[in-house]
Amino acid sequence: MKNQNASTGVGLNSPSDEARRTLREQISELCRDADLAGFTGPAMVLATLHGALGGEGDRLTEGRSAITPIQSRLDRQATPAALDSNLTGPEQRILNAIAWMESIGVTCPEQTAVAFLAGYTIGGGGFNNPRGSLRTKGLVEYAAGERIALTDAGRQSAQFQDAVLTSAELHTKVLERLPGPERKILIPLLRAYPEGMTNDELSREAGYTDGGGGYNNPRGRLRTLGLIEYVGGKVRARDLLFLEGR
Numbered sequence: 001m002k003n004q005n006a007s008t009g010v011g012l013n014s015p016s017d018e019a020r021r022t023l024r025e026q027i028s029e030l031c032r033d034a035d036l037a038g039f040t041g042p043a044m045v046l047a048t049l050h051g052a053l054g055g056e057g058d059r060l061t062e063g064r065s066a067i068t069p070i071q072s073r074l075d076r077q078a079t080p081a082a083l084d085s086n087l088t089g090p091e092q093r094i095l096n097a098i099a100w101m102e103s104i105g106v107t108c109p110e111q112t113a114v115a116f117l118a119g120y121t122i123g124g125g126g127f128n129n130p131r132g133s134l135r136t137k138g139l140v141e142y143a144a145g146e147r148i149a150l151t152d153a154g155r156q157s158a159q160f161q162d163a164v165l166t167s168a169e170l171h172t173k174v175l176e177r178l179p180g181p182e183r184k185i186l187i188p189l190l191r192a193y194p195e196g197m198t199n200d201e202l203s204r205e206a207g208y209t210d211g212g213g214g215y216n217n218p219r220g221r222l223r224t225l226g227l228i229e230y231v232g233g234k235v236r237a238r239d240l241l242f243l244e245g246r
Contacts, residue, residue, distance in 0.1 A: 086137075087157060090130035093118040095139060098150050099158035104174060105240040106226045108149040113225045117177065167242045174227065174241065181218035184208075189228060189237040196234030 087095070097117035101109040111131070112122045120127035131148070134140045139154035150158060161173060171190055175183050188205040189197060199210045199219075208215035219235065222228045229238050 088130060088133075090118070090120075090126065091134050091139075092157075092159075094120075094127070094130055094134060095150070095154055095158040098140065098148060099155070099160045100177065101226070102150065103161040104170060108143050108147045109226060110224060111146050111148050114148055116221060116224065170241060170243060178222075179218070181208075181214065182222050185215070185219055186222055186227060186237065189235060190241065193237045193242060194239075196231055196236030198234055202235050 094114060097114045098109065100117060101107075101113065106113075115122040115127045118127070131140070134154070135142065137153075139151055139157055140148055141151055143149055175186065178186065184206040185202065185208075188202055197205070199215075202219075203210040203212075203215045206215065219228070223230070227238055227241065229236055
């Protein structure tokens with residue numbers, strides 16, 4: 001089936017539902033990247049394309065909240081009074097990312113997870129340089145297995161989340177910190193806990209295709225963040241997300 005372009009008269013092949021979904025996901029990622037770089041115009045254009053493909057384009061630009069990178073959320077997490085004036089923005093974001101992981105029970109997270117939450121790529125100078133500076137200042141320490149933790153001094157400079165009292169409140173706080181694809185995958189696992197789900201079950205429940213990058217990539221990031229685990233051929237939410245089980 002072909003659609004006719006109103007301005008050019010060129011026949012366009014209508015993409016399949018799966019192709020549309022993949023394009024929407026890719027455009028969502030580009031929107032976040034554009035917003036991270038401060039390119040408001042491109043972000044608005046991409047959001048319009050997202051809407052044209054059946055996505056929630058308006059939501060992507062409304063208040064710029066849906067395309068705000070996790071890095072910016074961690075910036076807003078700290079009030080001016082809580083920020084250490086001797087720290088750079090990247091250093092504070094990394095401290096806050098470790099503090100957030102600690103607040104949900106991951107006291108010594110993988111550096112890959114911390115970089116992701118702070119809005120950086122592991123191995124890049126944007127992450128490595130402030131991380132090294134934090135270690136020099138005695139605010140973080142490295143642990144085995146490429147992990148990182150706050151020192152006592154680091155905890156004084158980091159901004160922690162408010163204490164959570166129930167598993168439901170914890171789930172809300174965790175989901176608020178995750179991009180859309182990760183949220184779609186984690187929610188069914190939270191519902192299925194303590195049972196796990198096969199990849200086929202989970203991908204269908206989340207609206208993805210098993211084996212595709214749209215499913216595998218966010219699932220892998222959730223594992224890197226320490227929120228899910230693979231047990232007996234199934235994917236399962238980790239016990240740390242359920243306070244009653246601790």
